[in-house]
Structure formats: structure tokens, C-alpha cells
Amino acid sequence: MDSLKSRRTIRKYQQKDISDELLNDLLVSACRASTCGNMQLYSVIVTRDEAGKAALAPAHFHQPMVTEAPVVLTFCIDLHRFTHWCELRQAQPGYDNFEWFITGAIDALLATQTFCVAAEEQGLGICYLGTTTYNPQQIIDALRLPKLVFPIATITVGWPDECPAQTDRLPLEAIVHQETYHDYAPADIDRLFAYKESLAENKQFVLENAKETLAQVFTDVRYTKKDAEAMSKALYEAMKGQGF
């Protein structure tokens, strides 16, 4: 499947809609992904209206893809539908806890990624918005998510209007361990990150940010400890607030 290897994230889209027929066909494929106990513990919110995109934009730090893509999809952990079914069937559900939050996240993410693969196979481009777990409460409010429903992945989808270079990846030996986890000696880290550190764009990144190393760009600029601790608190509280 060459499209899996040649793929790239697409952030610029043509001014061209995605038909309901195609979108639904892709969602049917997504729903064939593996799911715990065949419970399908997820929902997908489709945002096409300008007003809906404008409502989501602040949660995603106004990244332009949100308002420029024809379709924004928010994949949610959903224990509400299954719980509601149980309650209507004289059954006592016990799905309002951390185990089922994580199980629902797994279910939702397998469906999300299957959607993405199917969409790219049809020539569409997608972009994951990492901001979903930064500002979950804003998304919960904008999409009117009830208790036991939680946004875990947002993707923008559209017909590509760019063809960026593929980004680098670590060599496979950095990721794959045989039989047990093999820890990395300093020399391993040097070797495995050498290519990434050698890239002109990354050297430029270090220079622009007046840092000594690429890692410092991550820790001091892009993803700081302070931000992560504040986001952890907000994420945990939003999870609790949704009833988990």
C-alpha cells in the first residue's frame, strides 16, 4: 500500500467540497476498525458550517486549517450512548471511570486513523490538530458534548492544494525492540537522532530561536514543562467534569 508510505500531512485545501456520499463512505470504513467488545465507544462530530468552524477555532489556537478546510471532524470517546442503552435495558452500567476513558480513547483513535487512511487513499489530505487535548473544555462546550463524551482527536479534511516535502522519521531501529525493551546508550541516541539534527530546516530552527540544540527548541519553545503541567491539570479536570 504505497499511499501509506508516501503520505504527508496537508494543511492547505482547494475551495472544493467533500460530498456527503464520499464522507459517509469513508466513515463506514472507519467504523470497521477493531473495537472493544464491538461496543463502538466513539462518536464523530462533522463540522461544515462556517459558524461551527468559527466556534472551534479558538480551541485550536486559530490555526487556519480549521476555518479553511471544507470539513472538520472531531472524534470523541463516547460512553454515553452505550450507558444510555444499558439504562433503557434494565442493566447497571459501570463505564464512568478511567479504564473506560482509556478504552474509549483506543476505540475512537483506531476509527480516526482508519478514516484518515481511507481518505488519503481517495486523494484527500488530512491534518491532525494536537490542540484537541490542550483545550478540551472549549471543544466540549462548542460541540455540546454530554457527560461521558470527550474529544480525543480532531482532523481537518479537504482536497490538497499543496504537496509539501515528506517530514523525516527516526530510523526503524529507534522505534522497534526485539523481545524486551532495550535502553538507549548515549551513543545510540547520538546515532538515532543524527539525521534529524543534521537537517537544514532544523538547524535553522535552532538559529531562529537562539538555542544551542534542537532539543532546547522543543523544551523551551514548542512544548514547555510549564505548559504541559497546566494542560495536564485542565485535561484531567475536563475528564472528571465529563463524568469519568
Add this chain to the structure above:
Amino acid sequence: MDSLKSRRTIRKYQQKDISDELLNDLLVSACRASTCGNMQLYSVIVTRDEAGKAALAPAHFHQPMVTEAPVVLTFCIDLHRFTHWCELRQAQPGYDNFEWFITGAIDALLATQTFCVAAEEQGLGICYLGTTTYNPQQIIDALRLPKLVFPIATITVGWPDECPAQTDRLPLEAIVHQETYHDYAPADIDRLFAYKESLAENKQFVLENAKETLAQVFTDVRYTKKDAEAMSKALYEAMKGQGF
């Protein structure tokens, strides 16, 4: 992509190995999945040895796929490798928290599902083991996972030796919401779950368990509140124990 729609989980495998070449090729495809900030916050542990499978089997409640499949893959959230790189580059990492646990889980699960799609396209069969989040500590011990590494998905992989019927799925309207979440009236739940409740195998399931409704089979037999609360506690403690 017809294989996405016609897929089924495979639990019985031929006594035939998967070559390193094919496995690595599939893992390369998996690593092209979207990843937060191109940080690739995951590791994959490949278990092929009998001893390794035997060590994992108890954590997976001795499901036969674990010892019978030629390959077992444990996909892990991995903040350790990135943190180690930061520490060797005079950078102060802040990835030992809930936000990055969830971000790592998203990264790992997108790679896992991409692997599965690629594997099925090559004629292989896969099975997700939901037990991974039930007994994480046993898996952490068996695979010798260091701090900031956490198992989030296990799949068994092999050449299919069965072709089971496809399982049912809820109608698409059960899963997809336009613009905002639309809650389910009791009549909606009746309609959306009618097909599932009508299936002979599910009626048999109710009968065998001496229950009144299919939902009660889930709440009283398969996934009880009591088990979920114990598993939530163990999962949370294992997460904390791994340093998040």
C-alpha cells in the same frame, strides 16, 4: 480501499512465520502515521520467542492467540527516548505528566492502526487484545519497560487460518453527529440497537447467561462495574508508577 470494509479480526493463524523483511516493511508504513510535533512518542516490542509469549500470556488471560500467533506486537507510549535525548542535549524536558501520557497514547495508536491496515492489505490477520489496559503492570514487567514507557495496545499477527463472518456494526447515524452532538431519545436507542439485539447469536448470548437483555450480558457478565473500578485503579497506579 475494499480491504478496510471487508476486514475481520483473525484469531486463528497458520503455522507459518512472518519474515523480518515483511514485518519491517509494515513497521516503516506504521511510522509514517501522523505524530505530534514529529516526536514519534512510541516504541514497538516484537515478541517472537516462545518464552516471550509465555511471559506475556498471563497478562492477556491466557488467550490462545498470544502463544499461537507467530508475532505479538506491543505498542507502547514512549516519552523515555525523547526525554533521554533532551537530557543529553542540555534541554530540560517536561514530558512526565498526564498531557504527554495521552499525547503519547494518540501517537502510539495511530501507528498501531496504520500497522494493522498495512498488514491486512498484505493478507495478514490481526487481533487487538483489550487486556493490555487491564494488566499493564504485568506487561511492563515482562517487557522490562523503563519509566515513561507504557503499553497501550497489543496485537497478535499471523497468516489467517479462519474466515469468520463479519461482526455487526451500529448504523452510521448512531455514530455521526452533524455540527453538534445530538442526544438520543429512547426511541432512537431502540431503533439504533434493534439490529444488534435481533441477531441470533446475541439472543443466544442472553439465553446462555440467563439474562433478560443483551445489555445485562455486558454489565453483569462481560464488563462489570466492579471489575472496571479495580482496573481503573490499577491502570492509574501503573501510569503513576511509570513516572507520569
